[in-house]
Amino acid sequence: MQAATLEFRHVHKQYPGADKPAIADLSFRVEAGDICVLVGPSGCGKTTAMRLVNRMIDLTSGEILLDGRSVMERRPAELRREVGYAIQQIGLFPHRTIADNIATVPKLLNWDKTRTKARVEELLDLIGLDRSLGRRYPAQLSGGQRQRVGVARALAADPPLLLMDEPFGAIDPINRERLQNEFLRLQGELRKTVVFVTHDIDEAIKMGDKIAILKEGGHLAQYATPSELLMYPADKFVEDFVGADRALKRLALQRVRDIDLWKAATVRTGEDSAAAKAKLADADLPYLLLVDDRGRPKGWLSDRALSGERIVEDLRSSADPIVEMDDILRDALSDLLAADTRYGPVVDEAGAVRGILSLEAVGHALAATGGHVPTATELARESAAHDGRATADGLSSGSGSDLARS
Amino acid sequence: MSGLAVTPVLAQLSDDFFGDRQGAADRCPGNNELCPGWIVDNFTDYLNPLWEHVLLSVIPLAIGFVLATGLAMLAHRYPKLAPPFLAFVSILFTIPSIAFYLILINVTGRGFATAVVALTAYTQVLIFRNVLTGLREVPQGTVEAAQGMGMSSRQILFGVELPMALPTIFAGLRIAASSTVGIAGFAFFAGAGGLGQSIFADPRFRGNVVAASVLMILLAAALELAVLAVQRALTPWQRAVSR
Numbered sequence: 188m189q190a191a192t193l194e195f196r197h198v199h200k201q202y203p204g205a206d207k208p209a210i211a212d213l214s215f216r217v218e219a220g221d222i223c224v225l226v227g228p229s230g231c232g233k234t235t236a237m238r239l240v241n242r243m244i245d246l247t248s249g250e251i252l253l254d255g256r257s258v259m260e261r262r263p264a265e266l267r268r269e270v271g272y273a274i275q276q277i278g279l280f281p282h283r284t285i286a287d288n289i290a291t292v293p294k295l296l297n298w299d300k301t302r303t304k305a306r307v308e309e310l311l312d313l314i315g316l317d318r319s320l321g322r323r324y325p326a327q328l329s330g331g332q333r334q335r336v337g338v339a340r341a342l343a344a345d346p347p348l349l350l351m352d353e354p355f356g357a358i359d360p361i362n363r364e365r366l367q368n369e370f371l372r373l374q375g376e377l378r379k380t381v382v383f384v385t386h387d388i389d390e391a392i393k394m395g396d397k398i399a400i401l402k403e404g405g406h407l408a409q410y411a412t413p414s415e416l417l418m419y420p421a422d423k424f425v426e427d428f429v430g431a432d433r434a435l436k437r438l439a440l441q442r443v444r445d446i447d448l449w450k451a452a453t454v455r456t457g458e459d460s461a462a463a464k465a466k467l468a469d470a471d472l473p474y475l476l477l478v479d480d481r482g483r484p485k486g487w488l489s490d491r492a493l494s495g496e497r498i499v500e501d502l503r504s505s506a507d508p509i510v511e512m513d514d515i516l517r518d519a520l521s522d523l524l525a526a527d528t529r530y531g532p533v534v535d536e537a538g539a540v541r542g543i544l545s546l547e548a549v550g551h552a553l554a555a556t557g558g559h560v561p562t563a564t565e566l567a568r569e570s571a572a573h574d575g576r577a578t579a580d581g582l583s584s585g586s587g588s589d590l591a592r593s
Numbered sequence: 594m595s596g597l598a599v600t601p602v603l604a605q606l607s608d609d610f611f612g613d614r615q616g617a618a619d620r621c622p623g624n625n626e627l628c629p630g631w632i633v634d635n636f637t638d639y640l641n642p643l644w645e646h647v648l649l650s651v652i653p654l655a656i657g658f659v660l661a662t663g664l665a666m667l668a669h670r671y672p673k674l675a676p677p678f679l680a681f682v683s684i685l686f687t688i689p690s691i692a693f694y695l696i697l698i699n700v701t702g703r704g705f706a707t708a709v710v711a712l713t714a715y716t717q718v719l720i721f722r723n724v725l726t727g728l729r730e731v732p733q734g735t736v737e738a739a740q741g742m743g744m745s746s747r748q749i750l751f752g753v754e755l756p757m758a759l760p761t762i763f764a765g766l767r768i769a770a771s772s773t774v775g776i777a778g779f780a781f782f783a784g785a786g787g788l789g790q791s792i793f794a795d796p797r798f799r800g801n802v803v804a805a806s807v808l809m810i811l812l813a814a815a816l817e818l819a820v821l822a823v824q825r826a827l828t829p830w831q832r833a834v835s836r
Contacts, residue, residue, distance in 0.1 A: 243740055267743030278738030282756045282830045292742050324833040340742075350741070 190219040190380040191254040191347035193240065196248035200235060200405065209235050210405035213249070217397065219347075220378040224395035226385055228428070232405030233384045237350050240382060241270045253348060255487040268295055271341035271349040272381070275357045277336060279325040285311075286321035292344040310339040313373065332360040337542045338370065342377070349381045355390070367393055388429055392417070392436055400425050414440055434553055438517035443510055448533055448542030456500050460493045461485055472543055476532055477502065482539030484509055484532040506532050510544045520549050628800040636804070638791075643808050645786040649777040650816060653709050654770055657716030658816060662762070664717070665724035666750065682717040687779075690715070690776055694783040708777070708785035715776055716769045723765025727758025760831060763824035767817050774813040 193216070200210035210232045217223040225233040238244040240251055242263040251258045259268060279288050286307045293303040311318050314335040325333055334355060341349055354370075355363045367390065374381065385391055391398050392413040400408040400416070402424050407422040417433045417440075420426040430436065449471035454463045455478060463475055475488040477500065486502035508522040508531040522548060523531055530545040661682070668675040688696075693711040701707045731754045739749045755762075781790035791805040825832070 238741075241741060243737070264743045264745060267741055272738065272741035274734055274738055274741070278734050280735065280739075280753060280757075282759075282828070291739075291744075293741055324830040326830065327833045373631075381667075424620075 189347060189478075190378055192219050192252075193217040193223070193348060193382065194252040194382055195236075195252075196250040196252065198236075198239060198251060199247045200232070200239060200244065201247045207404055208247075210239070210246070213395075213405060213407055215399055215407065215410045217382065219380050221396040222381040222383055222394055223397045224372060224385060224391040225398060225399050225401060226388060226391040226428075227401035227408075228403065229386060230349040231401040231403055232388075233401050234352055235248065236399075236401065236405065237352060237382055237384050237487055240348070240350060241267045241272060243267075268292055268344065269346055269348075271344075271346035272352075273337045273349070273354045274352040275337075275354065279333055279340070281325050283324075285316075285323050285325065286330070288325065288336060289340045289343050290320075290485035291340055296344055301405075306343060308397070310342060313342075314339045315347050330358055331366060334358055334362075334366055335369070338373070342379075347380060349379045351381060351383045353385055354383070354439045356385070361368065363390075370394070387502060389436070389439075392439060435517070437553065438520060438549070439515060441552065442512070443514045443516060443519050443533055443544055444512040446516065446548060449530070449545055449548055451476050451532060451540055453482070453484075453540050454498055455480070455486065455580045456498055459500045460496055460498055463498055464493060472530060472545070474503075476540060476543075478540055481537070484534065509534055512536075512541060516549065516552065519544055522545075523549075625798050626800065627803060628651065631800050632804045634669075637789070639804055639808055640787045642786055642791045642805070643812070646774070646777055646780075646788045646809065646812060649708055649712060649780050649785060649787050650708045650770070650774045650812065653712035653716055653767070653775055653777075655818075656709070657713045657769065658720055658766060660713070661717045661720035662724050665721050665728065666755075668725055669728040669754075670750075672748075678721065679718075679725075682721050685714040686718040688714075690779045691782050694779075698783065703784035705785045708780035708787075709781040711783070712773055712777055712780070717775055719769040720762075723768075724762050727761030727765075727817075728754050730761065731757045734835060756828075759824065759828050763820060763828075767820050769805075770816040770820055773815040774809060774816060778809060 195213050195215050198210055198213040199208055201208045213236060215223070225236055227233050227289065228574060235244055239246045240253070240258060242258055242261070244260070246436045253261075253266075253270075258586035261458075280291070283291075286304075289307045289310055290303045293306060298306070307321060308318055311321055316332060316335060320328065320332070322465045325336070328336065337354060338351075341351070341474075355366050358366060371394065383391075383394055385394075395413055397410060398408045398413055398416055402408045408428075409416060411419075411421075414437060416425065417437045420429055421432070426433075450469065451472065452463075452466040452474070452536070453476045454466065467473055467475065475498075477485045477488050477498075479485055482504035486505045488498070489503035492499050494499035498546070508519075508526045508528070510519045510522060510531050510533045512535050513535060514522075519531075523544065529547075530543050532540045533542045533544050535541050664678050664682070668678045690711060693714070694707055697707045697710055701710060735753060735757070736749060746754065775785050778789035778792070779810045780787045781793060788805045788809050792802050795801045
């Protein structure tokens with residue numbers, strides 16, 4: 188089972204005795220393989236909306252279609268075994284081993300032992316946990332490891348749809364970021380349809396291909412891609428919820444390679460000084476960048492370096508910060524500001540200079556409203572297709588340090 | 594329960610535990626002193642009462658555990674039943690055991706069965722309350738996770754809630770064990786023997802009282818340890834050290 192489409196059609200939910208509906212006329216469609224984030228203030232009905240999908244709560248009217256088939260036609264237990272479900276780490280069974288926890292749904296589906304065992308091992312590998320941890324109990328794992336197990340358990344029977352209710356809610360910020368990156372990397376491989384509930388707009392922007400912002404009473408305020416949401420908030424509510432820094436948040440959705448970089452004038456030691464000066468005419472920055480034989484940046488040349496006939500290695504300053512093409516624009520900007528500089532060389536995978544990232548270039552990217560801003564899944568897919576360096580690094584360091592702790 | 598029915602029973606009981614008293618003084622050289630030597634010599638006399646006491650403790654605990662757990666599971670499933678159930682088992686606990694035996698003797702007659710019924714009744718409140726508390730303390734999120742993965746309510750009860758409640762359930766069972774050993778000391782009122790009968794057979798002879806009492810204490814401790822051993826075997830995750 189690869190991935191399913193999910194569609195809400197005019198869904199209402201009214202609890203008996205309540206004067207207002209919990210969900211009011213909710214309609215949206217999630218394409219197969221997309222992450223849809225339900226986000227909103229507490230009491231907006233985001234968790235209720237998610238639970239309508241696997242019938243932990245039954246809707247009052249309207250339809251929810253999973254791969255075109257109404258969930259109300261399905262038996263709840265059967266439906267739930269087909270839809271992955273992950274909640275905060277508290278959802279793990281403390282009295283069962285990690286392997287048994289992961290095997291919960293396969294056992295409910297009466298898989299034979301060999302198949303279940305093989306699947307558990309496959310999932311432990313997938314989430315980067317040592318197989319020997321399968322015999323441990325949840326209390327013996329770190330919070331981050333437990334959360335990974337929660338995701339593995341939800342994935343156990345290879346469900347076409349995954350429901351995740353604030354799955355990273357109880358995790359400290361550093362580990363949360365790591366888990367988010369890991370999940371996006373996994374999603375790049377697995378391409379499940381995911382409904383993800385959070386109250387954190389930053390998490391929504393990071394994780395979502397589509398974001399459904401709900402406001403009180405279960406009204407859909409806006410359903411859009413993260414960049415649409417940031418650029419064109421539908422109303423005052425969305426604008427406030429997204430935050431005054433929404434322009435800055437867009438930086439988190441772009442990578443350095445996505446924007447127009449400045450041209451750099453690069454020279455090597457021993458080059459002719461006059462020819463080097465001529466290169467400046469073509470560059471966006473009036474400084475020469477000294478590189479080594481393989482084009483890797485060494486530093487910014489001083490005027491004295493050009494005083495002779497040939498260029499000598501006399502630097503006015505180092506090349507720091509050196510920015511990578513795959514860096515998130517927000518992080519790159521942060522590097523520039525931290526180094527107290529207005530520009531830094533951008534290098535490719537081999538470390539060779541490809542251009543200059545400057546505050547002005549970032550500003551230009553922010554001002555541009557056109558152009559394609561990729562979504563989280565696209566980014567994850569792209570880097571999985573590449574060598575996946577940025578996210579894979581996050582993963583290996585993440586699980587590595589967790590394993591070291593255990 | 595007319596006075597007519599009770600009076601001959603009392604007469605018979607007092608005959609049982611005071612009948613043998615006269616000869617007791619000669620048995621110990623130090624006349625009613627502790628006399629360890631006498632205890633060693635006559636230790637075998639206590640084995641039969643000890644065995645009776647073991648049965649008087651273990652059987653009510655076993656029956657009581659099954660009954661109270663069943664009641665608590667019902668009360669957990671149907672929360673409206675919890676207050677009346679709790680009131681019922683609490684009232685049972687407040688009946689003085691001698692009165693309980695005298696009432697029951699008219700129904701079940703004198704003997705082992707009467708004692709077991711009363712002792713079982715006394716275990717109810719301790720076990721019931723702990724089982725119900727244990728079931729209620731299972732975090733909502735864990736139960737919801739189980740529901741969300743498609744477990745039925747029966748699978749959740751037996752596969753998640755009861756196992757997770759085991760530490761609390763066993764805590765109740767341990768208290769019930771020592772309490773039952775103690776209350777069973779009065780089982781001889783119902784004509785069921787036990788170490789209480791040994792004590793009351795010669796209450797002025799210190800060696801006799803100490804021998805029987807120490808055996809009761811040891812039995813209570815042994816039962817608690819046995820319950821603890823079962824608990825440890827059934828809850829391996831409790832020993833898993835959190836890091």
